[in-house]
Amino acid sequence: MSNNVNMNTNQASGGPNAGQSTDLFDELHRSFIDLFAPLRCDYENTPNPNVETYRAASEHSVPKFADHARAMELYFVRWRTIFGHLDPNELIKEEIAEMESEIRRKDATCARIYEKLDNWKALFESESLDQRKDISRADEPMYQEGTPTKP
Known part of the structure; x- marks a missing residue:
């Protein structure tokens, strides 16, 4: 039943x-x-x-x-x-409706993935900038002529 x-x-x-x-x-x-x-x-x-x-x-x-x-x-x-x-046209319309709903679901999934990808890209870019700053600070000489030493 x-x-x-x-x-x-x-x-x-x-x-x-x-x-x-x-x-x-x-x-x-x-x-x-x-x-x-x-x-x-x-x-x-x-x-x-x-x-x-x-x-x-x-x-x-x-x-x-x-x-x-x-x-x-x-x-x-x-x-x-x-x-x-049923009329073959009705079957085709029903299949098209199912495919459109599946495409919408997959588009929503792709949008979420692209959003996460953008977040990861921003995170990696900020980390990359931080590493570049750290590297550039390490390359600076500790003593420059005419200036007191930096701690």
Whole structure:
């Protein structure tokens, strides 16, 4: 029942369970990484890898990966069946709206990054000026002719 509630609330934002698609993708990605994790072995610490350990890990991770892949496929099939009857122009408009919102989010992220970059540049420039002043003070002679010595 909660699945139907999710599906109805997220239809306006791009499809059935729109928030779930990223969760599905993350789960698929994690299961893919877990699938190959036993094969990424540090041979320096384990000179004699245990084949049975690899076999047991793969017997667990392969079905998990297949289940997540099926769930992802089901998500896209559901999305297509729900929006397949709509006018193709409506689908394109909806995809354009999603892309525009993603571009706005990425532009905001870029703006924050550029702001931080400007702050770092200002900090490095001020530090550079301070270092130059320190170097120029160190290069000054301690005694100049006609003037008393500086402490």
